[in-house]
Every structure is written in structure tokens, then in C-alpha cells.
């Protein structure tokens with residue numbers, strides 16, 4: 001009897017990586033592999049890695065060091081994702097027990113690379129990077145949630161912001177045809193998915209290769225697929241954020257009223273050094289379109305503090321921007337110098353203590369802003385999709401269209417995961433809302449228990 005082929009996969013980084021892992025899992029299962037939940041049980045151990053900041057990159061090398069001794073038991077190790085693309089064959093020097101190094105722009109060759117691995121080749125690389133025009137599509141995607149699923153519509157990045165590794169790790173911008181995206185959405189709707197999240201490093205830089213639909217039109221078309229109740233999209237780039245996206249949100253109720261629009265800094269001078277190619281005013285113009293919308297649109301963003309040369313006055317402009325916009329969430333990071341990026345030519349001049357101090361000031365201010373913004377929901381009825389149950393707190397966990405976490409109690413029959421319910425908000429916090437179940441809006445015909453296929457570490 002041939003030995004059973006098993007793999008363990010751990011995922012780091014952004015939603016694009018999470019979804020890539022779902023596709024990699026599907027592709028491996030198609031090749032006769034079974035997923036296992038521990039490194040010890042696996043013949044093939046894969047890490048899908050992130051290199052956005054130095055800390056993220058170090059995680060994978062720590063993992064590889066932890067399991068080095070297991071190679072003698074015949075296990076093969078592979079590094080996928082952004083660190084794989086960035087470091088290439090240098091990974092074999094740092095971690096000689098690794099056999100496979102493959103960046104995301106080469107995943108379509110993965111079945112072939114895995115065959116080579118099985119045939120006993122010691123060191124295999126798939127590092128297409130900026131050469132390829134192709135996207136990675138597979139009909140075998142092993143989605144880990146039966147109700148809410150991702151669709152990648154555009155891969156790569158051509159923007160080359162001064163601090164960022166993504167254009168070097170993810171290859172050039174390449175979009176899927178609107179037909180192929182719509183077909184996937186329809187297939188998912190038939191399988192029982194009701195919530196779709198469109199993904200791209202810059203999702204709104206989408207350019208239909210068949211020239212049939214703009215990003216806003218695609219968004220609206222997916223929102224109109226029968227069975228789809230929610231369509232989300234992330235991440236939007238301010239430079240390509242057009243007014244018709246707001247129009248699509250207003251015209252199609254299933255398009256969720258939430259936009260994640262990373263600003264990075266509130267100072268035009270810093271934005272210029274970051275090579276973001278927009279000013280504070282241009283960014284705020286886009287925010288104004290959304291604030292003028294008849295539907296209340298929730299806004300979230302990303303901010304980097306301590307970019308080379310950032311003065312106190314520039315940092316203050318970022319704080320004043322947070323006050324002006326009133327975000328519902330902010331992901332904030334200390335600047336981390338990254339290989340190959342243009343910002344390496346600027347001295348990393350802000351001491352770590354100052355970066356840490358700015359981060360703490362910003363996060364405290366944002367906590368107050370969020371507390372105040374969430375208070376406005378008190379007494380409202382909000383529709384949530386149920387995601388799970390917290391048995392310690394005796395509360396159900398749901399998510400609103402605006403992507404807010406809503407914890408709630410249910411007096412009568414237990415809510416069904418994947419179902420939509422009206423919840424009356426009775427308490428608010430900076431990071432969540434709490435309430436009581438009022439009505440059932442919709443429940444799925446089939447109930448599933450999701451297989452635990454994915455382990456994600458941020």
C-alpha cells in the first residue's frame with residue numbers, strides 16, 4: 001500500500017494569503033493529499049508567509065528553526081508566499097531543511113512542483129514574480145467557512161509605495177475577467193454562500209481584461225446574484241477610488257456600506273515621501289463623497305507612524321485627520337524598513353521609542369473616537385450574520401454589514417450559524433456592540449459544520 005500523503009499548512013499575513021491557502025489546500029487535496037492539524041502528523045509541512053513588516057518575516061524563520069529536527073523523520077518543508085518570493089533561494093541557506101520555495105505568482109505551477117518534490121528533488125523553486133500575467137484560479141478551493149467566502153479579483157501591485165514590499169513579493173497587477181469572477185460568485189451562491197468578499201491588494205484597481213465591466217459594475221453585478229446578501233471588498237486604494245463605487249453602494253443594497261481606505265498619513269508632505277500619489281485634500285475629497293451618501297458608510301483605514309523624516313507636526317496632521325474623518329477602525333503600524341524598497345534610501349530616522357510613543361497616542365485617540373462612534377448605534381436594530389457562540393460569556397457572535405462585531409443574547413430558540421438576525425443594540429464599546437436578538441431575517445436551508453482547514457496567525 002502506498003503511504004498516505006499528508007500536509008500541514010500554517011498561514012501568516014493578510015486575507016489574500018488566507019484565501020491563497022484555501023486554494024493551495026484545494027489543489028493539494030486534488031493531488032491526493034489529506035490535511036492534518038499538527039506538524040508531527042504531516043509528511044509535507046508548508047508555511048504561507050508574510051513579509052510586510054520585519055516581525056512578520058521573522059515568524060517563519062522561528063517556526064522553521066523549531067521544527068528543524070523533524071527533517072530526519074522524512075518530512076519535507078516548504079515556504080510559500082511573500083517571504084518565499086522575497087528571499088528566494090536564500091531560504092535554503094538560512095534553513096537547509098527546506099525543499100520548496102514558491103511565491104504566490106507561481107502557485108498555478110504548484111501541482112507540478114509538488115510532483116517534483118514527490119519524485120525526490122531536493123530543492124525546488126517557483127519564483128515567477130513580476131514576469132507573469134496570469135492569476136491563480138482553481139475550481140478546488142477549500143473554503144474554510146460555508147457561508148462567507150473570498151474571491152480574488154486582482155492580484156499583485158504596481159504602485160510601489162516607498163515603504164512596501166508587496167510589488168516585489170506579489171508580482172504585477174493582473175485582474176481576472178468579470179465573467180470568471182461572476183461565474184465563481186454564482187457557483188458560491190448555489191453552494192449556500194451568502195456573503196462574498198472581493199479581494200485584491202488594491203481591489204479597486206481592477207481592470208477587466210475583457211473590457212466588459214468596471215470595478216463598480218462588477219461590485220453591483222455580484223450584489224445582484226440571487227442568494228448573495230452581502231458583498232464586501234478590500235483593500236481600496238485612494239488613488240483609484242472613484243465616485244461610481246459609492247453609487248454602486250447606494251444602488252445595490254447587498255453591497256456592504258463599509259470601505260477600508262488606507263490613508264497611511266494625514267500630512268501631504270509625508271504622503272509625498274511615501275510615494276502615495278495623493279494629497280490629504282484629495283483623500284478627504286473621497287471621504288466627502290462617502291459622507292454625502294444617503295447610506296451611512298462605515299470607514300476604516302491603515303496608518304504608518306514614524307516613516308523616515310516624520311516630524312511632530314506631520315504626525316499631528318495624522319491625528320487631526322483621524323478626528324476629521326471619524327473612522328470606525330484604524331490599523332496602525334510602526335514603520336519597518338523592508339528589503340528592496342525605495343524608502344531604504346532614506347535614513348530610518350525616527351527612534352523606536354518615538355515610533356512607539358506616536359503609536360500609543362494615535363491608538364488612544366482612535367479608541368475614544370470609536371467609543372463615541374459606536375455609541376451612536378445604541379437603541380438601533382442592526383442586521384447581523386451569526387458566526388458563532390461564545391460559551392464562556394453565553395453570547396452569540398455576529399457581524400453587521402458595516403463589519404462591526406455584535407455580541408448578543410437570544411432568549412428563545414438558538415440562532416443558526418450563517419443566518420441573518422435583527423439585534424437591538426443595548427450597549428456599545430470601542431471595538432464591539434452588544435445587544436438582544438429581536439427577529440429572524442433569514443436562515444440557511446442547509447446547516448454545515450465547517451471543517452477546521454485553516455490556521456491563521458497575524
Ligand code: SAH
Nearest residue numbers: 163164201235262302303333334335336338
Ligand atoms: N494595498 C494596500 C495596503 C496593503 S499592505 C494600500 O495601499 O493601502 C497593508 C498595510 O501594511 C498598509 O496599508 C500599511 O499601513 C502597512 N505597511 C506596509 N508596509 C509597511 C512597512 N514597511 N512598515 C509598516 N507598515 C507597513
Ligand code: SF4
Nearest residue numbers: 157159160161164166
Ligand atoms: Fe504596498 Fe502601496 Fe501596493 Fe498598497 S499600493 S500594496 S501599500 S505598494
Ligand code: F3S
Nearest residue numbers: 013014050051052082
Ligand atoms: Fe499580504 Fe503580507 Fe504578502 S500582508 S501581500 S502576505 S507581505
